[in-house]
Amino acid sequence: MFDKFKEECAVMGVYGHPESANLVYLGLYALQHRGQESSGIVSSDGKVLISHRQMGLVADIFKEEVIKRLEGFSAIGHNRYSTSGQSHVKNAQPFVVEYALGPIAVSHNGNLVNAGVLREGLEASGSIFQSTSDTEVIIHLIATSKERTLMGRIVEALSRVRGAYSLLFVTLDRMIAARDPMGFRPLVLGRLKRGKDRGAYVVSSETCALDLIEAEYLREVEPGEIITFGPDGMQSLKPFPPAPHAKCIFEYIYFSRPDSNLYGRNVYQVRKELGRQLARESAVAADLVTPVPDSGVPAAIGYAEQSRLPLEFGLIRNHYVGRTFIEPQQSIRHFGVKIKLNAQREVLNGKRVVVVDDSIVRGTTSRKIIRMLRDAGAKEVHLRISSPPTSGPCYYGIDTPTRSELIASSNSVEEIRRFIEADSLAYLSREGMYVFLDGKTQGFCDACFSGNYPVHFDDEGHTHQLHLFEALQQR
Numbered sequence: 001m002f003d004k005f006k007e008e009c010a011v012m013g014v015y016g017h018p019e020s021a022n023l024v025y026l027g028l029y030a031l032q033h034r035g036q037e038s039s040g041i042v043s044s045d046g047k048v049l050i051s052h053r054q055m056g057l058v059a060d061i062f063k064e065e066v067i068k069r070l071e072g073f074s075a076i077g078h079n080r081y082s083t084s085g086q087s088h089v090k091n092a093q094p095f096v097v098e099y100a101l102g103p104i105a106v107s108h109n110g111n112l113v114n115a116g117v118l119r120e121g122l123e124a125s126g127s128i129f130q131s132t133s134d135t136e137v138i139i140h141l142i143a144t145s146k147e148r149t150l151m152g153r154i155v156e157a158l159s160r161v162r163g164a165y166s167l168l169f170v171t172l173d174r175m176i177a178a179r180d181p182m183g184f185r186p187l188v189l190g191r192l193k194r195g196k197d198r199g200a201y202v203v204s205s206e207t208c209a210l211d212l213i214e215a216e217y218l219r220e221v222e223p224g225e226i227i228t229f230g231p232d233g234m235q236s237l238k239p240f241p242p243a244p245h246a247k248c249i250f251e252y253i254y255f256s257r258p259d260s261n262l263y264g265r266n267v268y269q270v271r272k273e274l275g276r277q278l279a280r281e282s283a284v285a286a287d288l289v290t291p292v293p294d295s296g297v298p299a300a301i302g303y304a305e306q307s308r309l310p311l312e313f314g315l316i317r318n319h320y321v322g323r324t325f326i327e328p329q330q331s332i333r334h335f336g337v338k339i340k341l342n343a344q345r346e347v348l349n350g351k352r353v354v355v356v357d358d359s360i361v362r363g364t365t366s367r368k369i370i371r372m373l374r375d376a377g378a379k380e381v382h383l384r385i386s387s388p389p390t391s392g393p394c395y396y397g398i399d400t401p402t403r404s405e406l407i408a409s410s411n412s413v414e415e416i417r418r419f420i421e422a423d424s425l426a427y428l429s430r431e432g433m434y435v436f437l438d439g440k441t442q443g444f445c446d447a448c449f450s451g452n453y454p455v456h457f458d459d460e461g462h463t464h465q466l467h468l469f470e471a472l473q474q475r
């Protein structure tokens with residue numbers, strides 16, 4: 001699947017290493033899949049915070065001369081795709097500000113559902129905002145707090161926000177990581193393990209970034225936990241009341257890299273199991289299975305193994321595609337899809353094909369892909385989706401379309417099948433989605449499939465936490 005869901009953000013931080021900015025750069029490179037709009041790094045040398053942020057991809061932004069300028073023993077970074085705020089360099093993170101206790105920078109993955117209400121109150125009290133991002137609300141809450149210590153200010157600020165946040169802060173002498181009490185977005189803790197590097201701490205959105213810099217995975221930053229890295233080492237604080245967990249199930253289905261370990265499980269293996277379960281639920285007579293690359297590949301492997309059908313790559317993806325194209329005036333059919341995918345006639349001609357993808361959003365991309373397969377000679381095209389129908393938007397850090405744009409919100413499976421022009425269409429059941437957890441749904445957010453939003457807001461913009469334990473017991 002590609003360009004269906006705009007991707008969320010990535011955070012990366014290193015404390016206690018002389019080349020912290022370089023390591024953060026490498027981590028952001030590994031996390032590029034979580035956001036391709038802008039990237040930034042802020043480092044601390046103990047005297048000042050040094051910042052560089054820019055629109056574009058990590059490799060294009062951080063040239064050697066930029067990394068050399070970002071000297072310091074600690075650094076945090078951020079890759080962004082806008083889930084809140086406009087696409088503009090002023091919204092690129094990390095944000096850096098000066099306030100009463102000195103300079104501070106912040107990187108944020110997630111979305112605050114009460115940011116609008118908080119912002120109105122802050123502006124009414126005299127705060128001046130420089131961006132349209134909800135992350136800046138956190139900065140202003142820290143700056144306007146009456147608490148005497150930085151940790152006290154952070155705790156007070158986070159006690160006022162609602163929604164999803166995995167945060168990294170850096171000051172002159174320390175780095176701080178925080179995760180919301182429900183644990184919507186992932187955040188992992190590691191430590192460098194080689195020679196003179198040993199002892200430096202790493203915090204990242206995913207474990208694949210730890211692998212690249214050869215850091216040892218220690219554990220997740222726990223929901224509701226705040227960890228401080230400073231001259232006295234690492235200190236953990238859990239200042240908030242316990243809350244039912246609501247870890248994003250869509251991280252397993254699409255967002256996380258397959259080689260990452262998430263919530264105690266390997267993403268690749270989970271996706272293969274989702275494909276196996278999909279085959280158990282919706283087998284069909286066919287000649288071969290082909291994935292929609294890249295995120296449909298593991299599920300397609302699982303589907304093929306379970307159904308004992310050959311796996312073939314009937315669709316080949318161009319991995320060197322930029323974000324914008326100059327489309328020829330003489331229109332090429334399905335141009336937007338064809339520039340990224342090409343169907344192989346030698347594989348597909350005369351065959352009954354099972355196509356495995358991870359989700360359908362608007363349905364327009366799926367229809368174009370199915371037409372491409374038929375143009376390449378496929379005799380039958382059966383689409384299988386390794387998740388339930390996406391019927392609701394996400395408010396917790398994924399930039400999904402509005403409900404009216406989601407085809408499953410107002411159409412039956414049969415209506416969707418007719419629209420995308422498939423011979424058959426089947427989704428993974430919601431129960432089947434949890435087969436890798438032995439059917440236990442507790443601790444996950446699947447609101448985009450079920451409509452069970454663990455935190456939501458009413459017409460006045462006020463937020464409240466649902467009695468999620470009761471809701472989970474009823475599932």
